[in-house]
Amino acid sequence: xxxxxxxxxxxxxxxxxxxxxxxxxxxxxxxxxxxxxxxxxxxxxxxxxxxxxxxxxxxxxxxxxxxxxxxxxxxxxxxxxxxxxxxxxxxxxxxxxxxxxxxxxxxxxxxxxxxxxxxxxxxxxxxxxxxxxxxxxxxxxxxxxxxxxxxxxxxxxxxxxxxxxxxxxxxxxxxxxxxxxxxxxxxxxxxxxxxxxxxxxxxxxxxxxxxxxxxxxxxxxxxxxxxxxxxxxxxxxxxxxxxxxxxxxxxx
Numbered sequence: 001x002x003x004x005x006x007x008x009x010x011x012x013x014x015x016x017x018x019x020x021x022x023x024x025x026x027x028x029x030x031x032x033x034x035x036x037x038x039x040x041x042x043x044x045x046x047x048x049x050x051x052x053x054x055x056x057x058x059x060x061x062x063x064x065x066x067x068x069x070x071x072x073x074x075x076x077x078x079x080x081x082x083x084x085x086x087x088x089x090x091x092x093x094x095x096x097x098x099x100x101x102x103x104x105x106x107x108x109x110x111x112x113x114x115x116x117x118x119x120x121x122x123x124x125x126x127x128x129x130x131x132x133x134x135x136x137x138x139x140x141x142x143x144x145x146x147x148x149x150x151x152x153x154x155x156x157x158x159x160x161x162x163x164x165x166x167x168x169x170x171x172x173x174x175x176x177x178x179x180x181x182x183x184x185x186x187x188x189x190x191x192x193x194x195x196x197x198x199x200x201x202x203x204x205x206x207x208x209x210x211x212x213x214x215x216x217x218x219x220x221x222x223x224x225x226x227x228x229x230x231x232x233x234x235x236x237x238x239x240x241x242x243x244x245x246x247x248x249x250x251x252x
Contacts, residue, residue: 083251
């Protein structure tokens with residue numbers, strides 16, 4: 001967006017300086033600026049779509065391979081490092097994510113992430129991953145509330161965890177680890193369970209989203225990645241996004 005603003009301001013200044021020139025010159029200049037602005041927006045949108053495609057396909061292949069070889073068909077665990085709300089690097093590297101794992105991240109338009117080593121990309125991902133079946137806002141907030149206690153206990157997030165009564169996975173008393181079948185107690189698969197949630201930058205001035213409009217990509221257990229507006233739809237709700245930010249700030 002800063003690139004677009006600079007060109008728009010430049011167009012205004014140049015237009016004023018050349019106010020005495022023929023109308024055709026000013027028209028050509030404005031047309032050039034319009035093309036530049038549209039071109040940048042198309043490029044940015046392309047990067048966002050590419051990010052969503054990577055999320056949908058590349059990571060699902062990793063998860064499928066991991067769960068196929070896991071005796072209980074579980075998906076990879078979350079990192080046990082405090083505040084690293086993402087995949088455990090050692091669980092998937094190098095067996096499932098090789099040196100080409102850089103392609104699994106959206107560094108194409110996030111330059112701060114692009115140049116990091118692969119392990120650092122896991123630690124500073126622009127997405128979060130929890131590794132548990134959390135299908136609505138109340139379950140996810142309950143998990144995030146309990147997270148500091150889990151960290152203090154030194155848990156490795158490999159197994160099911162205790163949850164407040166009725167606020168665990170599927171309304172139960174446990175946070176259940178994600179698995180390929182995901183039919184706990186015979187329940188149907190819950191395709192709406194989020195795998196990855198894209199988060200904004202958390203700054204002193206507030207949330208800074210990575211897209212032209214507030215929101216981010218969410219990859220679901222049922223497959224596919226979709227852009228969700230920031231607002232009332234789980235998991236892109238103010239309560240969830242702000243709670244994630246407070247945890248990250250706590251462990252910085």
